Amino acid sequence: xxxxxxxxxxxxxxxxDTGATTEQDANADEDAEDDVCGICRVxxxxxxxxxxxxxxxxxLIWGQCTHVFHMHCLLKWxxxxxxxxxxxxxxxxxVTAERKVDR
Amino acid sequence: MADTNMIPRPATPPQPxxxxxxxxxxxxxxxxxxxxxxxLKDGVSYTKYMGLYTTAYNYCTSSRMHGGSLEAIGGTRTxxxxxxxxxxxxxxxxxxxxxxxxxxxxxxxxHDETLLQKYAEEWNRYTVGANYVNxxxxxxxxxxxxxxxxxxxxxxxxxxxxxxxxxxxxxFKYIQAKNNKLANAILRLIERQRNGESINTxxxxxxxxxxxxxxxxxxxxxxxxxxxxESAFQTPFLLAxxxxxxxxxxxxxxxxxxxxxxxKAEARLKEEEDRVEMYLHSSTRKGLILKCEDVLIRAHAQKxxxxxxxxxxxxxxxxxxxxxxxxxxxxxxxxxxxxxxxDHVRKAGLAAVQKLVGSGGQEAADQVEPKxxxxxxxxVHRRNQEVVNRSFKGEAGFVASLDKACRxxxxxxxxxxxxxxxxxxxxxxxxxxxxxxxxxxxxxxxxEQALNEVMILFKYLExxxxxxxxxxxxxxxxxxHSVSASDEAEASMISKLKEACGFEYTNKLQRxxxxxxxxxxxxxxxxxxxxxxxxxxxxxxxILVLGTNFWPVQAPKIDxxxxxxxxxxxxxxxxxxxxxxSGRKLTWHWNLSRNELRxxxxxxxxxxxxxxxxxxxxxxxxxxxSMTIDELVQATGIPKDQLEPVMxxxxxxxxxxxxxxxxxxxxxxxxxxxxxxxxxxxxxxxNKQDTSEVLKTVDDDRKFVIQATIVRVxxxxxxxxxxxxxxxxxxxxxxxxxPRIPDIKKAIDTLLEKEYIERADGTRDxxxxxx
Numbered sequence: 001x002x003x004x005x006x007x008x009x010x011x012x013x014x015x016x017d018t019g020a021t022t023e024q025d026a027n028a029d030e031d032a033e034d035d036v037c038g039i040c041r042v043x044x045x046x047x048x049x050x051x052x053x054x055x056x057x058x059x060l061i062w063g064q065c066t067h068v069f070h071m072h073c074l075l076k077w078x079x080x081x082x083x084x085x086x087x088x089x090x091x092x093x094x095v096t097a098e099r100k101v102d103r
Numbered sequence: 104m105a106d107t108n109m110i111p112r113p114a115t116p117p118q119p120x121x122x123x124x125x126x127x128x129x130x131x132x133x134x135x136x137x138x139x140x141x142x143l144k145d146g147v148s149y150t151k152y153m154g155l156y157t158t159a160y161n162y163c164t165s166s167r168m169h170g171g172s173l174e175a176i177g178g179t180r181t182x183x184x185x186x187x188x189x190x191x192x193x194x195x196x197x198x199x200x201x202x203x204x205x206x207x208x209x210x211x212x213x214h215d216e217t218l219l220q221k222y223a224e225e226w227n228r229y230t231v232g233a234n235y236v237n238x239x240x241x242x243x244x245x246x247x248x249x250x251x252x253x254x255x256x257x258x259x260x261x262x263x264x265x266x267x268x269x270x271x272x273x274x275f276k277y278i279q280a281k282n283n284k285l286a287n288a289i290l291r292l293i294e295r296q297r298n299g300e301s302i303n304t305x306x307x308x309x310x311x312x313x314x315x316x317x318x319x320x321x322x323x324x325x326x327x328x329x330x331x332x333e334s335a336f337q338t339p340f341l342l343a344x345x346x347x348x349x350x351x352x353x354x355x356x357x358x359x360x361x362x363x364x365x366x367k368a369e370a371r372l373k374e375e376e377d378r379v380e381m382y383l384h385s386s387t388r389k390g391l392i393l394k395c396e397d398v399l400i401r402a403h404a405q406k407x408x409x410x411x412x413x414x415x416x417x418x419x420x421x422x423x424x425x426x427x428x429x430x431x432x433x434x435x436x437x438x439x440x441x442x443x444x445x446d447h448v449r450k451a452g453l454a455a456v457q458k459l460v461g462s463g464g465q466e467a468a469d470q471v472e473p474k475x476x477x478x479x480x481x482x483v484h485r486r487n488q489e490v491v492n493r494s495f496k497g498e499a500g501f502v503a504s505l506d507k508a509c510r511x512x513x514x515x516x517x518x519x520x521x522x523x524x525x526x527x528x529x530x531x532x533x534x535x536x537x538x539x540x541x542x543x544x545x546x547x548x549x550x551e552q553a554l555n556e557v558m559i560l561f562k563y564l565e566x567x568x569x570x571x572x573x574x575x576x577x578x579x580x581x582x583x584h585s586v587s588a589s590d591e592a593e594a595s596m597i598s599k600l601k602e603a604c605g606f607e608y609t610n611k612l613q614r615x616x617x618x619x620x621x622x623x624x625x626x627x628x629x630x631x632x633x634x635x636x637x638x639x640x641x642x643x644x645x646i647l648v649l650g651t652n653f654w655p656v657q658a659p660k661i662d663x664x665x666x667x668x669x670x671x672x673x674x675x676x677x678x679x680x681x682x683x684x685s686g687r688k689l690t691w692h693w694n695l696s697r698n699e700l701r702x703x704x705x706x707x708x709x710x711x712x713x714x715x716x717x718x719x720x721x722x723x724x725x726x727x728x729s730m731t732i733d734e735l736v737q738a739t740g741i742p743k744d745q746l747e748p749v750m751x752x753x754x755x756x757x758x759x760x761x762x763x764x765x766x767x768x769x770x771x772x773x774x775x776x777x778x779x780x781x782x783x784x785x786x787x788x789x790n791k792q793d794t795s796e797v798l799k800t801v802d803d804d805r806k807f808v809i810q811a812t813i814v815r816v817x818x819x820x821x822x823x824x825x826x827x828x829x830x831x832x833x834x835x836x837x838x839x840x841x842p843r844i845p846d847i848k849k850a851i852d853t854l855l856e857k858e859y860i861e862r863a864d865g866t867r868d869x870x871x872x873x874x
Contacts, residue, residue: 003711003721005668007643007699010676010691010715011583013651013658017688045651052610060686 016044016060039073048072064095118154128162129194140232160242188247203273215288223309233266271317286336290343308382341394348398361410365425368399396432408439415447423494445504448487452512455479460517471518473533513563524569531573540586558599566840572801576655614653622647663693664740666722712781716749724769732765809850817872825868
């Protein structure tokens with residue numbers, strides 16, 4: 001038949017790559033609890049409560065403890081006295097990690 | 104005595120000296136006063152007038168030297184001026200009385216118009232004369248009268264007022280005493296005018312004017328009031344009016360239709376208003392109009408109400424306008440009309456849809472064309488809106504009735520049955536059709552108009568969230584498949600929705616557009632980069648990157664085998680995207696993406712527009728001429744159930760042939776008149792599936808909306824009873840949809856479980872907010 005592809009109009013979703021699922025099927029964990037920010041409980045693809053639009057204006061932040069939050073949410077938490085600069089999930093001192101995207 | 108006074112004196116008495124006594128002085132003054140009162144047209148010379156004035160003045164001032172020599176009316180007097188003033192005053196009063204008694208006899212034999220003429224004539228002469236006399240006695244007015252009044256004596260007036268008081272007693276009461284002869288004469292004259300004769304309205308104006316002048320405030324004689332006018336004329340006039348119109352309206356209605364009567368009543372009311380203007384005192388207006396409204400409108404309101412439906416049915420605009428204007432005059436007049444109008448509109452709306460559905464029952468209802476449905480509803484709305492604006496002057500109450508009726512029939516009618524989502528769905532589908540490329544609206548303005556009309560119905564939808572969900576699903580399809588007619592029209596529609604329902608409502612819709620333009624930029628950047636690095640691409644690539652949560656599309660869970668032909672492009676773009684937005688990953692929607700293929704070996708070189716699934720199938724035939732379905736599933740990674748519809752389209756279009764079941768062959772003899780062939784047809788079952796999917800989405804969304812609203816309310820109130828909570832939540836949500844109470848209760852249970860709220864100790868129906 002010898003057909004050749006001349007044009008391709010693709011459609012795709014983007015999601016934050018939270019690292020944990022890099023190797024897994026992208027759809028398998030769609031409803032998992034891991035997909036929400038541990039502070040505001042809004043999905044990572046959504047935005048923190050102070051932002052209106054998700055996207056690069058409301059990015060995520062990765063900690064060395066492997067926990068991921070909306071950056072705005074976490075910074076707000078760290079700025080409170082009671083935080084003692086700890087990760088809200090495991091009480092270890094918060095250290096921002098490089099994004100866990102190993103390509 | 105009266106006689107002697109009234110005989111015209113041939114010789115003028117000489118002007119008395121400065122210290123002349125009362126008799127001499129009065130003799131001189133009397134002659135002058137009588138001249139003014141009875142023969143004013145002969146004129147009064149300046150010297151004569153000055154002489155009279157000086158004499159009156161002299162008498163009042165000089166008498167001070169005489170000391171208190173005379174006993175006068177009313178108690179002790181300390182100064183002579185008082186006494187002398189009172190002498191003059193009494194003499195004047197006596198004169199006025201004598202004068203009127205001498206002429207009033209002339210009216211005895213007169214009736215009706217002639218009586219009025221005589222009265223008016225005498226009144227005019229009398230008041231003009233009295234006015235001059237008043238000026239002659241300015242000094243008396245200013246000093247003696249003023250002092251008497253200051254000391255609190257009643258029944259002492261300035262000279263002009265005195266003249267009026269005497270007229271009232273001697274003339275007016277004299278004539279009126281005979282069976283209200285004067286007032287009745289006016290009433291009869293007015294009645295003749297009402298019957299259509301032309302009368303001398305100036306005459307009535309004069310006589311009525313005299314009644315007004317005669318009214319004096321008993322507390323303060325400087326001020327006038329309307330006591331005489333009201334008691335002598337207004338009261339009997341209103342009574343006569345009532346009787347007249349009662350009889351007339353009843354008789355008229357017995358012989359004519361309501362429509363005719365409306366005209367009559369309108370004309371009569373106008374006439375009466377003019378009457379006040381023409382010759383009555385303006386204070387009568389209110390009472391007269393009220394009376395007329397009472398007799399002409401209120402008394403027959405029931406008949407008008409009964410006839411209203413009739414007028415509506417036959418669209419008798421003028422009569423409707425008239426009926427509205429008349430009934431609007433009485434406070435309770437319009438309410439029944441509003442009710443009837445509401446019913447009328449509702450029935451019209453239901454009937455219009457019923458006609459559309461026909462008698463086909465449920466099946467026919469499901470088949471209703473969105474456009475026909477929307478047009479039918481709009482037509483009813485438009486027609487009745489016109490009636491409201493034209494016949495009812497856009498009155499708020501009727502607008503409310505129209506709105507209420509529309510809300511009823513837009514949401515529930517023969518086409519919807521008990522399915523509340525049907526109307527929003529049909530409207531959304533209609534809007535979709537309008538905004539698609541396939542819609543051939545010749546003018547942009549027409550499309551805009553059509554969208555505005557959609558908004559009219561949208562306003563009436565109860566479940567706006569259902570519309571929103573359908574709309575966003577349709578919008579996403581338009582955008583993904585690039586079949587939207589114009590960006591401006593889309594933007595215009597969204598701004599309309601935003602205006603109607605706020606930012607929240609259109610947030611997602613707007614976000615889709617942002618994704619569209621972001622994706623366009625992304626495509627451009629990617630292309631540029633590719634050209635720099637690899638030269639011109641073989642494949643014309645474009646991409647739409649969607650933000651999750653905003654697009655109502657689900658990625659299929661399949662393990663699609665990316666064909667080798669596009670794999671390099673795929674990988675390059677993945678790399679490009681990673682470098683641009685690190686931390687994100689892409690999930691590809693193979694079911695939504697589409698391709699163009701060129702068949703190089705065919706003649707002519709057909710171009711197939713395909714979905715990506717079709718592409719991956721057709722690419723298999725580059726290497727094979729015949730494949731079984733299982734081989735295809737294997738090769739493409741598309742599950743069998745999804746692959747079959749894809750194959751069906753290819754078979755139907757004869758690109759592939761299927762001689763045996765589950766075996767598909769390449770068709771070497773493919774022919775088509777067109778070079779470009781669109782194989783990317785939507786699968787038929789989609790619509791049905793859509794609807795149930797959308798409704799499921801709506802249900803899920805509603806649960807969250809209800810829960811969120813409860814939490815918001817509880818957060819601000821802290822403690823609330825269940826009943827009040829449900830009421831408030833219902834009210835807040837009503838702008839989006841009508842929540843069902845069981846749903847709210849369920850949401851409360853969920854929140855109790857999640858410990859957002861708790862039951863207050865020892866109660867069953869009071870909740871506390873848990874911070």
